Amino acid sequence: MKIVADLHLHSRFSRATSKNMRIPEMVRMAKLKGIGLLGTADFTHPGWLDELNRHLVEAGPGIYEYDGIKFILTTEVSSIYTRKGALRRIHNVIFAPSFDAVEKISKFLGRFGSLTSDGRPTLGLDSETMLEGVLSLSPESFIVPAHIWTPWFGLLGSKSGFDSLQECFGKYSDEIFAAETGLSSDPPMNWRLSALDRITLISNSDAHSPARMGREANIFDIEPSFFELKDALKQKDPKRMLGTIEFFPQEGKYHYDGHRNCNVRLSPRESIEGKNICPRCGRPLTLGVLHRVEELADRPEGYHPANAIPYYSIIPLAELIGEAKGLGRDTAGVGHVYERVCQELGGEFNVLLWADIEEIAKMAGREIAEGIARMRKGQVKVDEGYDGVFGTVSVFGKEEQAEKKEEEDKGHEQLSLF
Ligand SMILES: [Zn+2]
Ligand SMILES: [Zn+2]
Structure with missing residues (x-):
């Protein structure tokens, strides 16, 4: 089973x-x-x-x-x-x-x-x-x-x-x-x-x-x-x-290398090329998890072992709903939708990984369904975390989100007219 x-x-x-x-x-x-x-x-x-x-x-x-x-x-x-x-x-x-x-x-x-x-x-x-x-x-x-x-x-x-x-x-x-x-x-x-x-x-x-x-x-x-x-x-x-x-490990606070105060974020390869020294302040960089992997790795990036077990990268459903609605993940507005969608469609993992996108759209709306479809295809926008700064992973990205916010604000304005 x-x-x-x-x-x-x-x-x-x-x-x-x-x-x-x-x-x-x-x-x-x-x-x-x-x-x-x-x-x-x-x-x-x-x-x-x-x-x-x-x-x-x-x-x-x-x-x-x-x-x-x-x-x-x-x-x-x-x-x-x-x-x-x-x-x-x-x-x-x-x-x-x-x-x-x-x-x-x-x-x-x-x-x-x-x-x-x-x-x-x-x-x-x-x-x-x-x-x-x-x-x-x-x-x-x-x-x-x-x-x-x-x-x-x-x-x-x-x-x-x-x-x-x-x-x-x-x-x-x-x-x-x-x-x-x-x-x-x-x-x-x-x-x-x-x-x-x-x-x-x-x-x-x-x-x-x-x-x-x-x-x-x-x-x-x-x-x-x-x-x-x-x-x-x-x-x-x-x-x-x-x-x-x-x-998505990029969300972690110490994925990439860098200096928060210098606004410097580097991939391990970039920092190694620069001898792990910050190009702004000249001090040693804070090295992240990916750097440690690079240090111990005996294979290039992208190597796929023959006996590897598959994996599925997800964004938590509450985050996707929040993004689609322009609301925080832990808000009541998101919570209501989350519970309803999970109950109707057989649980969060079924929604994220297996449920039919059209079914999700019918239940939860076009936007959330689109977000899930993009996540399944790996069409996500990633900003790697570094030196204590959380990274972000999103399906709509900042620009699309700003547009959405504008539309929603307009909607509110119109509503308040009545
Ligand atoms: Zn532990
Ligand atoms: Zn620096």
């Missing part, structure tokens, strides 16, 4: 997370979006574990359920430790097949730091030691390095990461078969490293509030089973791992 899965998110017990990240609210949002399988998140937190125990019922091997939405036991761990003389900060997601396994794993992890102060615990625990410990206690469990390119907390991050999986997980690195690309990278960026060819790239929202759930996700064709999910990832099986749903 085809199922959209968001496997890494956070509960209300994680820091800076919405109090609405509770099972019933998460399930309501999953239905609206068309997500069938969620990671529980935060299973190391006793308070959250208690809620999981109360809400979830078993619905298959290693799979649980609440009101029709499936869950798999996951937690993210932030590890801070010194290795080879450098400080490392690495986030990993642990997947466990049962509450029994969760208990054993949490007992082990609790030796390295507090599990109660944060749903995503920060532990003084080397990633390799953690993997060894988890597998010895629960051989069916597995670990997926999280958002591998983020500068501070990613396995391949420029600030406190490593240069390879091998370096991080040592003699256990063969036990790593999947990695999360995170919001700051998409599959083509990862395809430039031959070392990642054997790895299944997955994508998740890392959401801290219901509205952000599923902003990245995975499409599986599996029976609801922990073991089948694990095997699909392990085999990198294109019949069962159908693809990932991706954010």
Whole structure:
């Protein structure tokens, strides 16, 4: 059965997370979006574990359920430790097949730091030691390095990461078969490293509030089973791992290189040509995620590995509606349309990826349908983020948007005449 899965998110017990990240609210949002399988998140937190125990019922091997939405036991761990003389900060997601396994794993992890102060615990625990410990206690469990390119907390991050999986997980690195690309990278960026060819790239929202759930996700064709999910990832099986749903990484604050104060934005190639020095002020540039990829890549841009899993780049539906209507993504006006369209047309992902454009037009209007059609064809206008400045991705672009605003203002004027 085809199922959209968001496997890494956070509960209300994680820091800076919405109090609405509770099972019933998460399930309501999953239905609206068309997500069938969620990671529980935060299973190391006793308070959250208690809620999981109360809400979830078993619905298959290693799979649980609440009101029709499936869950798999996951937690993210932030590890801070010194290795080879450098400080490392690495986030990993642990997947466990049962509450029994969760208990054993949490007992082990609790030796390295507090599990109660944060749903995503920060532990003084080397990633390799953690993997060894988890597998010895629960051989069916597995670990997926999280958002591998983020500068501070990613396995391949420029600030406190490593240069390879091998370096991080040592003699256990063969036990790593999947990695999360995170919001700051998409599959083509990862395809430039031959070392990642054997790895299944997955994508998740890392959401801290219901509205952000599923902003990245995975499409599986599996029976609801922990073991089948694990095997699909392990085999990198294109019949069962159908693809990932991706954010445009250009939107990230550190995609390109540059200097915000100098108004200088450069592609990695441009900065390398200029020896990573700002052409305005002469100081070293702030280097972004794409630069880090360029550094580690052993293949040119545009390389497509033979066994690559497909991916679909999306703009969140609320953003598309907002753009089409000239309103902010989080406004009530957008919210109403969003809920109605999702309910009528089988969820956000169905609307964004599969629903008939004419159907969408009938339901939501010509503009929104046109926006979705353009997004599907990759006809988007991109301004890359750099040095702390968010990038923008839009289907209509600034000029078209200005025209639209003018038309709408005229409409309001006319209305107010009456
Ligand atoms: Zn993280
Ligand atoms: Zn500068």
